[in-house]
């Protein structure tokens with residue numbers, strides 16, 4: 001019978017092989033010892049024999065040795081600390097010298113005439129922005145007022161329109177209904193009809209993925225056809241608007257190019273509109289409000305050049321919800337996100353907000369923001385929901401590009417006080433309006449609109465009064481007044497109201513709105529935004545800790 005194989009190989013060796021290995025090991029050890037001897041390293045560290053027990057002063061000797069050891073240890077620690085301090089000082093010295101270097105460089109840069117902040121904080125002051133806007137209005141032949149299709153009436157500025165109508169040189173005013181992709185088709189059509197009673201109005205959807213020239217050229221070289229994509233296939237209404245302007249320019253028979261000023265409130269898409277017409281990212285566009293600080297000239301066609309202007313500044317006298325949507329972010333307004341969110345929530349239907357943000361039922365804005373903060377993971381230290389951050393995100397959704405909301409045009413439209421029938425006919429003269437209608441119809445046909453289920457209805461809007469010419473002192477005073485007004489208003493208003501019970505009446509363009517505020521102050525519920533007090537009962541935990549007996553329990 002065949003024997004089964006052993007699993008492990010035997011370690012048995014022939015004697016000759018074993019001796020050979022032993023010899024090799026010995027030789028190797030000898031070699032190592034020799035080398036160590038050469039280097040002066042003695043192999044064995046003499047073992048401390050200790051104090052013999054028979055020694056008469058054994059205890060004293062041991063104590064002395066212990067003290068010596070401690071002293072050495074202290075000395076070592078001291079040296080270590082000194083070294084650490086020295087290193088920290090050195091680092092500090094280095095950082096201060098580099099700081100002063102960068103400061104000097106910065107100061108030098110700021111002193112240079114080409115630097116944009118050369119005149120310090122004055123450069124982008126409110127007055128400067130107003131002056132820039134006025135320059136654009138006076139330099140342009142045609143003023144294009146860009147309106148956010150989600151709230152066109154709220155994006156109209158009566159002061160600007162009046163200034164254009166009163167200005168010399170037969171200036172024309174056009175209305176561009178931008179961001180039409182964020183609302184429903186029927187709403188766009190209604191608004192176009194409403195706006196066209198006063199001025200020529202164009203439906204538009206800007207391209208939001210345009211790249212600058214260098215990126216485009218790189219892509220062009222890399223991938224065939226990439227330019228077509230980046231050139232903004234998702235811009236609609238651009239050919240209609242450009243043709244409309246070119247036709248007007250040709251009709252003027254002027255040697256100079258037609259100058260078109262693009263104006264509007266923050267984030268309505270002024271820069272994006274120019275970029276869409278130009279086909280590249282010529283102007284700085286982004287979600288941040290007030291990105292455009294200076295006027296920028298862009299040639300969009302041979303006979304048409306456009307001016308991208310800084311945003312119109314909303315007057316502080318506007319109601320809180322208007323300021324929440326249309327005012328530029330300023331450091332003094334940074335902390336008002338909660339108030340702004342509250343003002344906006346008052347104009348919306350609670351159910352729609354719950355659906356849009358997928359949050360449970362809430363009683364007031366603070367509760368909503370708490371839900372939102374929890375949902376988005378905006379949690380502060382100690383597990384407190386960061387409602388301020390939630391409010392900022394909520395606001396940026398409304399001014400940005402994602403949230404779909406809409407307002408409805410007034411039921412009984414009438415011309416604003418500054419606009420007469422003659423002015424309307426004058427404004428429509430010289431334009432090929434039938435071509436415009438055709439272009440608008442084509443744009444509406446090709447844009448992918450939002451459906452009614454995914455949108456929020458803004459119950460009430462009104463034109464936003466803007467600042468066209470101000471002195472700095474006046475603005476500061478107005479700002480202070482506005483802050484006081486807002487504080488008073490918030491103190492007297494209930495926190496959250498259903499859209500079914502609108503707070504403000506629908507107003508007609510240009511007319512002063514009659515806000516129906518809650519009459520009785522007694523009904524008002526004052527909400528103070530404070531972190532929720534969380535009481536952690538430590539006493540029981542402490543009691544448990546105290547009850548734990550280490551000697552008996554830990555075994």
Ligand SMILES: Nc1nc2c(ncn2[C@@H]2O[C@H](COP(=O)(O)OP(=O)(O)OP(=O)(O)O)[C@@H](O)[C@H]2O)c(=O)[nH]1
Pocket residue numbers: 178179180181182204205206207208264265266267268269270271272273284285286287288289290291292309310311400401402
């Ligand atoms: N969905 C969508 N988003 C748009 C449209 N037009 C512009 N946007 C977005 O809106 C945001 C604001 O656009 P901008 O062109 O910077 O607006 P602006 O009016 O120049 O802004 P300011 O710099 O404040 O003057 C950007 O994030 C754009 O991508 C549009 O038609 N549809």
